[in-house]
Amino acid sequence: MFGIEDIPKFILAFFVLLPVISAIHEGGHVFFAWLMGGKNIRITIGTGKPVFRWGLVEVRQYYFWYGFCTFDNITRQRTIANILIFSGGVLFNLLAAIAVILLVEKDILEEGLFAYQFTYFSLYYIFFALIPIPFPDGGYSDGRIILDLIRGKENIITPRVYYVRWDQDGNQWRVFDDQEELIASYEGKMEALNKANEVARSNRPSMVMNSKGGKETEISNYPRIPL
Structure with missing residues (x-):
């Protein structure tokens, strides 16, 4: 007591x-x-x-x-x-x-x-x-x-996929969300990757894929956060 x-x-x-x-x-x-x-x-x-x-x-x-x-x-x-x-x-x-x-x-x-x-x-x-x-x-x-x-x-841990793609015609890197909607375009690849990672990090679970010449490579992934 x-x-x-x-x-x-x-x-x-x-x-x-x-x-x-x-x-x-x-x-x-x-x-x-x-x-x-x-x-x-x-x-x-x-x-x-x-x-x-x-x-x-x-x-x-x-x-x-x-x-x-x-x-x-x-x-x-x-x-x-x-x-x-x-x-x-x-x-x-x-x-x-x-x-x-x-x-x-x-x-x-x-x-x-x-x-x-x-x-x-x-x-x-x-x-x-x-x-x-x-x-x-x-x-x-x-x-x-x-x-x-x-x-x-x-599906509760299935990541949204964000893409960084090289646009040959526009001669620039483009960032797309998981619905294939354009987020932003950049001349430099690093700027595009930074933007994609920023958006993906804020929308877990997610991952960032680099796409160029028909080849896709995983750059990073951001799992759902345990509490």
């Missing part, structure tokens, strides 16, 4: 433990993304303006609220690979909670409010991550994506 004197500990836990649990969750996602060949891996803790960056971790102004990770160019696009990536967050949270429970049972860690809150918030994260629901912004929970993948509905 707890009393009034424990309220400051609850507040402290919210500002300390919750960001740690969020980092563990995102770490689970990027661990499997790394195993599957992911590049440009980033973990973001919190929302708002970036405060500092250390390695692949970026901490933002409201560090105690929300978190996500990004990565590019997954080399293994099979269903099982994506199930592992989207399951990684809850798996790491579960392992961390079990580790704390075992440490308490072995009297290595003190049985107290912080151990209880760490376990509680970890299970909280697991529960809400696995609820199979869509989000108002068009995204999906990890649980929804995992469920759809198990059911064989791979």
Whole structure:
């Protein structure tokens, strides 16, 4: 049982433990993304303006609220690979909670409010991550994506394809969206690639293809982001 004197500990836990649990969750996602060949891996803790960056971790102004990770160019696009990536967050949270429970049972860690809150918030994260629901912004929970993948509905991770094509007649590079609509034209190939990557990165899952002389080559891919 707890009393009034424990309220400051609850507040402290919210500002300390919750960001740690969020980092563990995102770490689970990027661990499997790394195993599957992911590049440009980033973990973001919190929302708002970036405060500092250390390695692949970026901490933002409201560090105690929300978190996500990004990565590019997954080399293994099979269903099982994506199930592992989207399951990684809850798996790491579960392992961390079990580790704390075992440490308490072995009297290595003190049985107290912080151990209880760490376990509680970890299970909280697991529960809400696995609820199979869509989000108002068009995204999906990890649980929804995992469920759809198990059911064989791979369209949830099927990328939009953006093309960078050489126009021989116009002597310029053109960028097309996934509906074959022209986005922009450039004299230089690098400018066209930068534009295509910018648009694709903002519309995950997506990929950029280079097309010239009837030959198409994948330049980059941007998988759906786990939360």
